[in-house]
Amino acid sequence: MSDGTRTSRSSDEGRDPTRTDGGTATGGGAGADLSGGSFLGDFWVNFVRWNRKAVRNPFVVVGSLVQPIIFLVLFTQVFGQVATGAINRGGAAAGISYETFLLPAIAMQVSLAAAAGSGIGLVNDMEEGMFEKVLVTPMSRTAVFLGKTAAELLRIVVQMVLILGLGVVLGAEVATGFLGAVGIVCMGILFSLWYVAFTNIVAVLTRDQESTIIGANLLQFPLLFVSTAFLPLEVLPGWIQTVARFNPVTYGVDGARALMLGEDVMTVLDVTQFTGIWNTLVPAVVILLALDLLLGGIAVYMLNRASSSDVQ
Amino acid sequence: MRDSSPRTNGSGDPADGSGAAIEAQGVELTYADGTEAVKGIDLTVPEGEFFGFLGPNGAGKTTTIKTFATLLAPTGGSITVNGYDVRTEARRVRETIGYMAQETSVDQELTARENIRFAARAYGVPKSDRADRIEELLDLVDLADVADKEAGEFSGGMKKRLDAATALVHRPPLVFLDEPTTGLDPKARNRLWEYFERINERGTTLFLTTQYLEEADQLCDRISVILDGEIVETGSPMELKRRVGGEILDVEVDGGANERDRAAEIARTEDVFDADADVTVTDEGVSVTAERARAHGTDLLVALRDAGITVTGFNIRAPTLDDVFLAITGEELEETPADIGGDATAADPEVTVE
Numbered sequence A: 001m002s003d004g005t006r007t008s009r010s011s012d013e014g015r016d017p018t019r020t021d022g023g024t025a026t027g028g029g030a031g032a033d034l035s036g037g038s039f040l041g042d043f044w045v046n047f048v049r050w051n052r053k054a055v056r057n058p059f060v061v062v063g064s065l066v067q068p069i070i071f072l073v074l075f076t077q078v079f080g081q082v083a084t085g086a087i088n089r090g091g092a093a094a095g096i097s098y099e100t101f102l103l104p105a106i107a108m109q110v111s112l113a114a115a116a117g118s119g120i121g122l123v124n125d126m127e128e129g130m131f132e133k134v135l136v137t138p139m140s141r142t143a144v145f146l147g148k149t150a151a152e153l154l155r156i157v158v159q160m161v162l163i164l165g166l167g168v169v170l171g172a173e174v175a176t177g178f179l180g181a182v183g184i185v186c187m188g189i190l191f192s193l194w195y196v197a198f199t200n201i202v203a204v205l206t207r208d209q210e211s212t213i214i215g216a217n218l219l220q221f222p223l224l225f226v227s228t229a230f231l232p233l234e235v236l237p238g239w240i241q242t243v244a245r246f247n248p249v250t251y252g253v254d255g256a257r258a259l260m261l262g263e264d265v266m267t268v269l270d271v272t273q274f275t276g277i278w279n280t281l282v283p284a285v286v287i288l289l290a291l292d293l294l295l296g297g298i299a300v301y302m303l304n305r306a307s308s309s310d311v312q
Numbered sequence B: 001m002r003d004s005s006p007r008t009n010g011s012g013d014p015a016d017g018s019g020a021a022i023e024a025q026g027v028e029l030t031y032a033d034g035t036e037a038v039k040g041i042d043l044t045v046p047e048g049e050f051f052g053f054l055g056p057n058g059a060g061k062t063t064t065i066k067t068f069a070t071l072l073a074p075t076g077g078s079i080t081v082n083g084y085d086v087r088t089e090a091r092r093v094r095e096t097i098g099y100m101a102q103e104t105s106v107d108q109e110l111t112a113r114e115n116i117r118f119a120a121r122a123y124g125v126p127k128s129d130r131a132d133r134i135e136e137l138l139d140l141v142d143l144a145d146v147a148d149k150e151a152g153e154f155s156g157g158m159k160k161r162l163d164a165a166t167a168l169v170h171r172p173p174l175v176f177l178d179e180p181t182t183g184l185d186p187k188a189r190n191r192l193w194e195y196f197e198r199i200n201e202r203g204t205t206l207f208l209t210t211q212y213l214e215e216a217d218q219l220c221d222r223i224s225v226i227l228d229g230e231i232v233e234t235g236s237p238m239e240l241k242r243r244v245g246g247e248i249l250d251v252e253v254d255g256g257a258n259e260r261d262r263a264a265e266i267a268r269t270e271d272v273f274d275a276d277a278d279v280t281v282t283d284e285g286v287s288v289t290a291e292r293a294r295a296h297g298t299d300l301l302v303a304l305r306d307a308g309i310t311v312t313g314f315n316i317r318a319p320t321l322d323d324v325f326l327a328i329t330g331e332e333l334e335e336t337p338a339d340i341g342g343d344a345t346a347a348d349p350e351v352t353v354e
Helices: A039-056 A058-090 A098-128 A130-135 A141-169 A177-206 A209-218 A220-225 A238-245 A248-261 A278-307 B061-068 B090-095 B112-122 B127-140 B156-166 B186-201 B213-219 B237-244 B257-269 B293-306 B321-329
Strands: B020-030 B036-046 B050-054 B076-081 B097-100 B174-178 B205-210 B222-227 B230-235 B247-253 B278-281 B285-290 B311-317 B351-353
Touching: A039 A098, A039 A141, A039 B112, A058 A098, A058 A141, A098 A130, A098 A141, A098 A177, A098 A209, A098 A220, A098 A248, A130 A278, A141 A177, A141 A278, A177 A209, A177 A248, A177 A278, A209 A220, A220 A248, A248 A278, B020 B061, B020 B205, B036 B061, B036 B076, B036 B205, B036 B222, B036 B230, B050 B061, B050 B186, B050 B213, B061 B076, B061 B174, B061 B205, B090 B097, B112 B127, B112 B156, B127 B156, B156 B186, B186 B205, B186 B213, B205 B213, B213 B321, B222 B237, B222 B321, B230 B237, B230 B321, B237 B321, B247 B257, B247 B293, B257 B278, B257 B285, B257 B293, B285 B293, B293 B311
Parallel strands: B050 B205, B050 B222, B097 B174, B174 B205
Antiparallel strands: B020 B036, B020 B076, B222 B230, B247 B285, B247 B311, B278 B285, B311 B351
């Protein structure tokens, strides 16, 4: 096979995200071969690997769904009567069932639980030696991490779709219809990214499986409870109301709930410049995006450091 | 011909004919906490050689190998691997080396075949070659019949062999093996050895680190003894052994420490060996290192019998790397109880009497 596209050895490797050695031609041309050589190929290889691992490991797929499903079923059954009263007292979301109120929160819980798997996957790779093994290959490190993260986001999407479907079966209603449901999934991705970044930071810092699992999983429940996830802000005690304002979960849940109910449900911030649900969606998206960028930036920095050859 | 990428053709010779797989000068590595792990290593490994780094735990073997494999940037000196500089051409280096870490590194949730396929894609093996290459490697490491089982179910030896296969998938001209047989039982170890010899015969340069003397002796063309981050001795196993000087006569005697001391005294004072002979008391008797120990051995045995000491056994042998290490460093290499496929000290028995 003549590989005529290979450029001179002296070409600057750092500048080009794709290989300078003509790796894109390894598939025999036409760019149809996504495997190996190019940035996209490297991305794809890692995307496939992490998806395969997720499917192989029933705990990852089912495990992170079990808890939210239990919450959804038990909360609606046990607290349904009481909670409906509280919701109606809350005003904003009056006249809806607790199923409908709770489902967006459960969807965010799913995305949180799935995001926890990201850091746990990384620390497993470190302990199995796969992290170092990947570093010694010529693959683009950016493509490696993007491929892994994309597989995790795909899992989050699949799980959110499953839980939304289950919620609808149980009697919840998405007031904004199919587009709103897609919006909820998008909100879930936006909401999960900061937690993906956070668990990766914990993984790099501790390099210890147990610490990462504990750090990534234990934080979820307090975060959910001290937010607007399970009850409206008005009926929560004063100190929780204060904490909820600074809790990212509140913004994810409120954003998803606005799409679910088709109305402005945000009570932690008083935004009125927009109309209807946009008074909730805009601040929620802005705040989550800022948080994603901040924690994402830190995670990228930490991952860079962890995969660099400079002595630490 | 250099018309194809080393990343994909794997035929070796990516360098401009320098003939050296590794060229290292004054390599230093000091960790941020001030630990000097490597203190100025000079090394040239020619293409095709089976080279060994021999030293105890903490001598700097792994740190050095990681600087060669681009995992750690040296804090001093220069390293060229396959003609490429590890700092400025790291990606080129990665394309042309295989690396097997000290800890077994396989994805436990993937099957053997999927592990090798992942490596094949990571190293950009062209699609047309991939399937054949994977089958060939599965055969080579004898995992063909468990190819579709998840690696998590494998024994330690099988995982190691799988790990080794993934390091070879792009047919790198140079492969680093960092203590590849640590923790394996003798059978698994022998199988890996065979396998390493096979790929070396195919022309692949191998760089091995080990703390097992017998491993270095058995496999390596040339060895450097590394201690405290410095190379203290380099040569072929034969050359190193010759440096110990002479032959070694081990004599076992009946009775306690007294009898052994008496035997040592006789070996020193009776005019049997040359003056520079080295006599030490061992657990079983005495050990004499001297020129022509073979020729004079019987004289010592006669002298011992005359002194009323019962000789229960003796053995005259060429020095092993154990003796080399002792002679160079003044300390013995610690070895695990489940040591290698045999007793290193009895490796070369020439005369044995019961």
